[in-house]
Amino acid sequence: MSHVWELEAAALGQIALAAVVLGAGLPALFALGIRASAWGRGGAEVAADGGEHPPHPLGRALSTAVFAVVMLVALLGVGFVVASGYGKALSFEHVYPTVVDR
């Protein structure tokens, strides 16, 4: 196998891995937020016995936190698009994202 195909396989593997984490992780997190918000509002979640639940403040707090995280990652996505338009890239070298030259 020539060098280019090794690079190709590595790149596609990385893409698949990162896309699974972000592309499946975020909707899952979002769904968690929706579930928490239903819990927070109460009554909305249908229990197995068909009864209604009282509103729970923890659910509200949890859903706010989860949606904030989802929003942040989405903004990171916008940041990435803008940065790449300027020929820059986002680096996660310092854990928090920084804009660097590509």
Added chain:
Amino acid sequence: MTSATTILVLLVVVALAFDFTNGFHDTANAMATSIATGALRPKTAVLLSGVLNLVGAFLSVEVALTVTNAVVEIQNSDGSPVAGLSRDGGTALLVIVLAGLAGAIVWNLSTWLLSLPSSSTHALFGGLLGATVAGLGWGGVNWAGNGQEIDGLLPKVVVPALASPVIAILVAGLATWLVYRITSGVAARSTEDGFRWGQIGSASLVSLAHGTNDAQKTMGVITLGLIATGHWTDTETIPFWVKAACALAIALGTYLGGWRIIRTLGKGLVEIAPPQGLAAESSSAAVILVSSHLGLPLSTTHVTTGSVLGTGLGRPGATVRWRVAGRMVVAWVITIPAAALVGAALWWLAHALGGGLVGAVVVVAVLAAAAAAMYRRSRTAPVHADNVNDDWRDGPPADAPSRTTVPA
């Protein structure tokens, strides 16, 4: 005006026309799911997507002038045309690029007429490939780069095209499965709003990314023509009017909306519910952004189609129309060769007519005639904002919406 300059003007017009088809061909990628689930009204969706494409296109400050280098060898690595093509004021290069663009447009319009999503980037590369092979022989093809980096037709275009739907199906399938698992038992009325906003957000991200990625390919092609004819010498930047014209062309195309393709992707392939719409668009946004971050940008069309398919597979009991999926796969596989054949045929036509101004004019005339014929054909069974969400009936897609033949 010299004949080279006249051909250049034709090239700019045809390139902008390609950019326009690129816009309406790909509206579906971002917005088909949101339209199908009713998260956005059809007209609102195409407006939002058009505006975001415009913004995205203007964000492309650093435009790669070497867009053609991925598949053919008509440019040096700094963006200037190769030595053999600069004679007659760059006419030889202009005619190759013009025939290639015309081939790409013909293929884009054909797949649109058949209501099939297909990659505009592949169409562009295919057209350029055919015109280059016709003009320079097989030696003009960049098959696999220099072997040291991911470059050339096979590593940069063909293999990613095969891999991207697989990745997208996997990601969207998993996302859908997780979303349904997590929200099972929660009443629909408390989830609907959330999924609606999630869908709009993720679809917007796809639109923005599309504007930055796709418009700059046309910007690069037009600038190549300007450099070849000596109207532009800077190989680092592009003229502002090129950027503005390309941004407007792709945004207008997006706003027009390729309703036939939106219908296939939103209603034909899978019956989409709001949680699936969210899962599919998030998966598309993630795959597109991650792949372009890692330097191997994947085709928006292949990724979103894969995501929609994946979201059908990830939800137990969802309907997936494999016949429609099969037709799409066929369209993908033949996009490059088909656009290449048209590009090559048009180059030969121009060449037979002397390879200069007359040839270029005839190529444009043939293109215009083909476009007009396909547009007229599409009017016999129009798809538009008002019937885009009608129930899907199996059969040739041209017949599906015909019961509501409202002239539009």
